[in-house]
């Protein structure tokens with residue numbers, strides 16, 4: 063499903079250049095459960111943003127489900143994201159003036175083909191129930207704890223039933239019990255055939271995946287199967 | 291230094307009430323190193339905001355360095371915060387249009403008494419060096435990784451040399467090596483007599499403290515010394 067070849071991302075700031083990703087080769091098949099680890103600033107979120115069609119590489123190729131993403135127009139990318147990808151951002155990216163429920167409903171507006179039979183509202187409520195937030199549906203982000211905001215971001219990523227779930231540090235603000243509940247949600251999705259790729263800095267969480275990639279200074283330095 | 295008696299915080303949203311803190315009794319002396327743990331939504335950030343004079347309780351008393359904080363005016367609270375308290379927010383709260391260096395310099399403007407001899411700029415640079423961000427000083431938050439933004443927030447909390455450091459999930463976005471570096475910074479500050487109170491959901495990080503409080507449903511359910 064995901065295929066990257068010699069993929070690079072360079073940020074130019076005035077005279078200096080930041081090589082966020084340097085010639086990354088990566089293949090992930092449908093149905094895999096992958097964890098990405100690595101030091102702060104090593105390129106994990108940059109890699110996730112490119113996988114999620116939110117950013118373009120500066121060199122190399124990226125194929126998603128066989129299509130050459132690095133050559134697509136913005137409107138094509140937007141359609142693919144809405145229909146296929148669920149994204150949990152490291153910084154949550156919730157709208158501050160709208161409730162948890164409204165925040166979770168937002169991706170349903172971008173889904174062109176009516177492939178889902180239930181209403182947007184009932185799908186949003188069900189997603190919030192899965193992350194334990196049914197009692198906080200009408201709170202706006204400033205009326206939610208950090209971990210509750212993180213869970214709203216997780217619920218939002220699930221509402222369009224994506225085939226690829228990308229989660230950047232999904233348990234960074236969650237205690238161990240709540241983190242395990244989120245891992246159960248991810249396991250259930252993966253058991254249904256959904257591809258899950260998550261960035262985490264916690265070894266316990268990474269052990270829930272079947273494969274661990276370690277990133278350092280913009281390259282993948284190790285790629286190992288998880289032994290249970 | 292910190293004394294709370296029957297402290298409560300109730301949020302009223304329309305007809306419903308959220309009892310974020312229910313009759314908390316707490317004493318923390320100068321020079322302590324305390325970790326606060328507990329489930330998502332249990333009241334940890336609410337407690338930290340009240341300790342940090344960013345919020346007022348709805349019942350009970352809070353004494354900071356012998357003064358009755360729950361009776362002070364906003365200007366008095368602002369002066370105490372600027373002179374005494376360094377706060378690392380769970381959501382970082384960085385200004386998006388200003389660089390890391392400018393973000394770290396901001397608290398120096400609020401320090402009325404000139405108790406520090408070095409210039410604001412040199413203090414800000416030194417704080418960024420302590421968290422390993424000397425190469426990212428001129429980046430704005432959108433040009434920084436999640437863990438780098440978190441470290442800018444940590445550097446900002448140190449720049450006025452506070453006597454009380456409050457850190458809400460300071461390593462939530464940091465890999466284990468970088469987290470240990472931040473714990474070294476906190477240990478050094480604590481060795482100089484600074485009181486450190488941090489919220490964390492990670493047992494390994496909590497073990498760096500000398501005392502662990504566990505919060506559940508708005509009350510402190512356990513208070514134990516860390517055995518090394």
Ligand SMILES: Nc1ncnc2c1ncn2[C@@H]1O[C@H](COP(=O)(O)OP(=O)(O)OP(=O)(O)O)[C@@H](O)[C@H]1O
Nearest residue numbers: 205207208209210301310330331332333334335336
């Ligand atoms: N302004 C508000 N209005 C209503 N309820 C609120 C408000 N702020 C917080 N709450 C609620 O108060 C409770 C405690 O919130 P708090 O942020 O202190 O939790 P926390 O322990 O820090 O959680 P986390 O570990 O997820 O960060 C939560 O259930 C939250 O929904």
Ligand SMILES: Nc1ncnc2c1ncn2[C@@H]1O[C@H](COP(=O)(O)OP(=O)(O)OP(=O)(O)O)[C@@H](O)[C@H]1O
Nearest residue numbers: 073082102103104105106107108433435436437438
């Ligand atoms: N827009 C940008 N301009 C310049 N440099 C950038 C920009 N965005 C990110 N960077 C830099 O690229 C590097 C990789 O960033 P990235 O966010 O991918 O790291 P990360 O592995 O996700 O880190 P963390 O674990 O801290 O979240 C960092 O050193 C960062 O400073």
Ligand SMILES: [Mg+2]
Nearest residue numbers: 107152435436
């Ligand atoms: Mg990141």
Ligand SMILES: [Mg+2]
Nearest residue numbers: 207208335380
């Ligand atoms: Mg919190």
